[in-house]
Amino acid sequence: MKSWKVGLLGFAAGAMVMGVSPVFASVYKTVQAQIMADVMFDVDGNVVASPSNQPVLNYNGYIYVPLRFAAEALECQVSFDPVMKRVAVVSPEPEVIETVVEKEVEKVVYVDKSDDPDYVVYNKLPVTVYKDGYEITLKTVMMDDKENAGMRRTRTYLKVENTDVDKISIMPYEAKLTLDDKEFDVSLAGGRWDDAWNESIREDKEKEGYILFDGVEYDYTSGSLEFQVRVNDGSGDTIDDIRFDFKK
Numbered sequence: 001m002k003s004w005k006v007g008l009l010g011f012a013a014g015a016m017v018m019g020v021s022p023v024f025a026s027v028y029k030t031v032q033a034q035i036m037a038d039v040m041f042d043v044d045g046n047v048v049a050s051p052s053n054q055p056v057l058n059y060n061g062y063i064y065v066p067l068r069f070a071a072e073a074l075e076c077q078v079s080f081d082p083v084m085k086r087v088a089v090v091s092p093e094p095e096v097i098e099t100v101v102e103k104e105v106e107k108v109v110y111v112d113k114s115d116d117p118d119y120v121v122y123n124k125l126p127v128t129v130y131k132d133g134y135e136i137t138l139k140t141v142m143m144d145d146k147e148n149a150g151m152r153r154t155r156t157y158l159k160v161e162n163t164d165v166d167k168i169s170i171m172p173y174e175a176k177l178t179l180d181d182k183e184f185d186v187s188l189a190g191g192r193w194d195d196a197w198n199e200s201i202r203e204d205k206e207k208e209g210y211i212l213f214d215g216v217e218y219d220y221t222s223g224s225l226e227f228q229v230r231v232n233d234g235s236g237d238t239i240d241d242i243r244f245d246f247k248k
Contacts, residue, residue: 033059041065043073122222122247129242133165133233134201138225138244139208141177153187155210156225160201166234167200172211175227179220187212200232222247 039056040047050056054066067087071078077090128137137159144153156177162168172193177184186192194209201207211227225244230237 031059033057033064036063039063039065041070041073048073120224120245122245124248125246127244127246129244131229131231131240131242133231134160134162134168134229136160136229136242138246141220141223141225141246143219151214154184154213156213157208157210159206159208161206162201162203165203165231167202167232169200169230169232170197170209171228171230171239172197175211175213175225177211177213177223177225179223184213187214220248 034057036056036058037049037052040049050066050069054069056066057064067089068078071089075092077088077092079088079090080086081088125141126137126139128135139157139159142155142157144155146152154177156175158170160168160170170193173186175186175193192212194211196207196209197211211225223246225246227242229240229242231240232238
């Protein structure tokens with residue numbers, strides 16, 4: 001949008017549409033005004049004068065500029081309704097500038113496991129496995145700082161939520177932990193799993209506990225935990241295989 005300013009200081013500025021019809025001359029009072037032919041208009045740095053038939057007037061200490069000239073210099077449309085005695089000034093539509101922003105998007109490739117039975121997706125802990133009517137979360141894998149009976153042990157902490165079956169039971173005694181392709185069996189020591197797993201988990205209940213493994217002597221980058229769950233939906237027992245694939 002263009003901007004303009006009148007090159008005269010010290011006066012307030014009024015406005016009018018030049019070229020009044022003779023019909024109105026008998027209706028309105030006649031006044032005396034001073035034509036200021038030396039007043040210039042600065043439109044975006046371009047200094048111009050108004051046409052001779054659209055002069056700038058000084059009346060009663062106020063400066064009156066030709067509205068049509070000023071508006072058209074600002075690329076506006078001006079019209080006068082003699083019936084309504086109304087001057088209309090319409091601004092131009094604002095210019096829309098489209099900006100194209102290029103953004104680098106990371107390409108994610110999804111691999112169908114059925115095409116490669118050995119393909120494994122490792123997720124950061126915690127990891128949740130969702131089954132029909134319940135879910136199990138592997139919260140963390142924690143290694144003992146000190147040896148117990150000459151051996152370091154590792155606990156895998158689980159949270160089990162039964163949402164919609166009669167009861168479920170964790171079967172930890174054949175669980176297997178694999179860390180960086182090295183397998184570890186359930187500990188043979190006492191307390192090799194949490195006492196919470198000795199009882200079934202009823203519908204709308206949840207339990208947390210651990211499974212203990214022996215012989216872990218080093219840190220890991222990725223691993224898997226496998227065990228089974230007995231599920232009773234009220235009509236009999238079924239066995240679900242549970243597997244977590246995880247990484248740090």
